[in-house]
Amino acid sequence: MRAVVLVGGFGTRLRPLTLATPKQMLPIVDRPMIERVIGSLAAHGVSEAVLSLGYRPDAFVDAYPTGRCAGVDLHYAVEPEPLDTAGAVRFAARSAGIDETFVVVNGDVLTDLDVSILWKLHHERGAEGTIALTPVDDPSRYGVVDTDDDGRVRAFIEKPPPGTAPTNWINAGTYVLEPSVVDRIDDGRKVSIERETFPAMVDDARLYAVGSEAYWVDAGTPSTYLQVQLDLIDGVRGDPEVGLHPSAQVADGADVTHSVVMAGASVEAGAVVRDAVVMPGARVAAGARVTASLVGPGATVGAGAIVDELSVLGDDVVVEPAAELHAVHMP
Numbered sequence: 001m002r003a004v005v006l007v008g009g010f011g012t013r014l015r016p017l018t019l020a021t022p023k024q025m026l027p028i029v030d031r032p033m034i035e036r037v038i039g040s041l042a043a044h045g046v047s048e049a050v051l052s053l054g055y056r057p058d059a060f061v062d063a064y065p066t067g068r069c070a071g072v073d074l075h076y077a078v079e080p081e082p083l084d085t086a087g088a089v090r091f092a093a094r095s096a097g098i099d100e101t102f103v104v105v106n107g108d109v110l111t112d113l114d115v116s117i118l119w120k121l122h123h124e125r126g127a128e129g130t131i132a133l134t135p136v137d138d139p140s141r142y143g144v145v146d147t148d149d150d151g152r153v154r155a156f157i158e159k160p161p162p163g164t165a166p167t168n169w170i171n172a173g174t175y176v177l178e179p180s181v182v183d184r185i186d187d188g189r190k191v192s193i194e195r196e197t198f199p200a201m202v203d204d205a206r207l208y209a210v211g212s213e214a215y216w217v218d219a220g221t222p223s224t225y226l227q228v229q230l231d232l233i234d235g236v237r238g239d240p241e242v243g244l245h246p247s248a249q250v251a252d253g254a255d256v257t258h259s260v261v262m263a264g265a266s267v268e269a270g271a272v273v274r275d276a277v278v279m280p281g282a283r284v285a286a287g288a289r290v291t292a293s294l295v296g297p298g299a300t301v302g303a304g305a306i307v308d309e310l311s312v313l314g315d316d317v318v319v320e321p322a323a324e325l326h327a328v329h330m331p
Helices: 033-042 057-063 084-096 115-125 179-183 193-203 222-234
Strands: 002-006 048-053 072-078 102-106 109-111 129-135 143-147 153-158 169-177 207-211 216-218 255-257 272-274 289-291 306-308 324-326
Touching: 002 033, 002 084, 033 048, 033 072, 033 102, 033 109, 048 057, 048 084, 057 072, 072 084, 084 179, 084 193, 102 115, 109 169, 115 129, 115 169, 115 207, 129 143, 129 193, 143 207, 153 193, 153 207, 169 179, 193 207, 216 222
Parallel strands: 002 048, 002 102, 048 072, 129 207, 255 272, 272 289, 289 306, 306 324
Antiparallel strands: 102 169, 109 216, 129 169, 143 153, 143 169
């Protein structure tokens, strides 16, 4: 089984953490996001992943110089220019010579979806494309998918106005596609799979969907990037993971509660870190308070400073002693 993993975006929603680092190379507790995405695919039989790259492709190549990640062979497909979702799938599939049924996943989605079931149902139905669905409270931010009783897609509605969606089941960003889908996508221009390719397949009655209530989070925003890490240490996705890295330093008298403190980070005496993520090499100085926020790699929260309300500190940012940041992104 081969998979195309879409990792070419600029990660604008996660700035400033993504100013120098691709979103999928940001750490989730103890390893880059991309390793968790590919590891999940490997668990369901994927043996080769084609990374559809755009922004900072060197970060991926440098991280996996042997061309292996989470036990899966990697193929790098670097877009010459942004081609949108369908254009990226076409470019990656052509680059890797994919000519059989394949999987497509969004590289910023962390999920426990059973890709094997999706694959099986796709073939049983003789579908040209099968997409995974997940339920959400507010479908207006997503691609809403309306199906009949057999799972055939009747309508694909991208980001409907609030209150107008026919269902709360949305596109979960995992697809099983036949190579004929690639032939549907124009070469040399931006093409959206959600706005062009899938609606055309609906018109031809060739698109199916499978709903799942498995764990699913789009980790591409500060709030969800924080959430997926706290979920892991809470045991939401299995055995709880350890939030405190062995090389992190937490002084006596520091209060670290329900948080992730990554490699080489330090929390000094009297500091409080709650419901937060302190990334590699960052420092929370004596008496500082970090709550429900993200402290980027190498950043420093000065003595007695307050960082809260989902503030986000970028790489090597320095918060002056006694400063107060409430819902602030720096820079």
